Amino acid sequence: MKRLLLLATGGTIAGCAENSAMLNDYTAGVLGGDALLAAVPQLQDLATISVEQIANVDSADLLFVHWRALVGRIRDAFAADPELAGVVITHGTNTLEETAWLLQLLIDDPRPVVLVGAMRPATALSADGPLNLFQGVQVALSPEARGQGALVVMDGQIHAAERVTKLATQGVGAFASPLSGPLGWVDDVGVHLSTARGLRQVPFADLALPEQWPQVPIVYGCVEPEPLLLSACLKAGVAGLVFTGTGAGQLSVAERSALQAWPGKRPLMLRANRCGSGSVHCDSEDQRLGLLSAGSLNPQKARVVLLMALLAGWDRDQLDALITASP
Template sequence: MNRLLLLATGGTIAGCADDSATLNDYTAGVLGGESLLTAVPQLQDLAAITVEQVANVDSADLLFEHWCALVGRIRDVFLADPGLAGVVITHGTNTMEETAWLLQLLIDDPRPVVLVGAMRPSTALSADGPLNLLQAVQVALSSEARGRGVLVVMDGQIHGARAVTKVATQGVGAFSSPGQGPLGWVDDAGVHLQMTSPIGAVPFSDLALPQQWPHVVIVYGCVEPDARMLTLLLEAGCQGLVFTGTGAGQLSAGERRALEAWPGPWPLMLRANRCGAGPVRKNPDDELLGLLPAGCLNPQKARVLLLLASIAAMDHAQLATLIGRSELLS
């Protein structure tokens, strides 16, 4: 029988409320991974699944140490167990896309790594977690999923780590891949993945993660932003800045003046956008201000990239080269 590793981290899929009609007032991360498996007896017919509890938290409370634990465990088990079919991670939906993207940049193995969560707690009428988990296991066991990078399975859809994002606060169909759409879908007839180009090289596959992570901040664009905040962040020695710019990643005149007036070296900085879809292209003024375009990465994923680039001690030119050549970021 195929073997899988399930890494449980908590989230709504493991959440509980006082009664079955409650969808919003619940506690995330109550049930352990073994309980999630028990709720879906059909999984016993699909694979022998080993469960490890990495954390049991609301994903808004996920920490860098949890990321280190996930990366380390996946790297170790893939190296030690060539017969393992893949890894499934149960995860809260609020930051699932960030964890998926982090793993995409760090895990270099063709075997599937599939993240799954739920929009309704386990105690709810018509809870979506059990079916989502069953379908995530189906995808992790599928030969079609090999070499597709890290995947997210929610509401019968299969999404790639680079494009997927949470787009709604409620409803089981809360995940989308703007500008791309899902890679495929999964149902009782099986796993259906579209023919797409294979994932390119994993840029940080050999990167060792530290205990102390760099300070990387997201700055949100709006009408008359307070540029003093930007100056304070630079003075505090932040090692990376992501601008959630208006339109196609535009900074305000005040933010530009603050960067121009800064007397010290600039940290690594990316321009993303707040629109929710569409790329940020290179601007002729970027070099004058130490900026790089984030392409199609949303701000939270641009931050993940800057975190890893900072850990790898990349400079501006090296990050520009990575962005320019990497199929992952297009």
């Protein structure tokens, strides 16, 4: 029987409420990974699964130290056990897409890394976590998942880490891939997923994650944005900055003027958009203001790749080349 590693980090999938009718008022990260596994005895027929607890928190409270531990454990597990079929991660949905994208950029192994979560706590009527976990294991064991990088399995759909995002605050169908749709789906018949084509590029495969990470805030675009926010970031000497621009990543006149007037060294900066989907293209002012387009990455994923670039010591041209090359 194939072997899998289950890494638990908490979230709603491990959450508990006072009664089964409560869907919103609950505490995330209560149950351990062993309890999640025990709640789905059907998994015993699929694989031999070992469980490790990386964290047990609401994913809104996830920290860089948790990311560092997660990446280190996956790398070590793959290096130590050539027969390990893959890794499944239980995760809160609030920042699940960011962790998936981080792993896509860092884990250089063809074996699947599958993230699952839940929109309802484990104690709820019709809790979605057990089925998501079962289907995540199905995907992790499938030969079609090899070479696909980090995958997210939610509500029977299989999503690519780069494209998936959480689009709703409630409902089991809260996750989608707006630009491309899901890669495939999984049901009681099996895993429906096209085989990966070619070698996958892992730009930060050799990056060792330090204890101290750079500061990279996200500035949100809106009507008459507060100039103190951008000024405070620049004065604080942040290493990177992501703009959640309006429309196709547009900055206001006030924001552009603040950048132009800044006398010091500008941080490495990306322009994303707040629309939820669609690409941000290069602008004639980008070079002059020190900005880069984030392409099709949403703000939170743009921040992840910017963090990795800063940790790797990349310059503006290297980061631009990576984003431009992304499909």
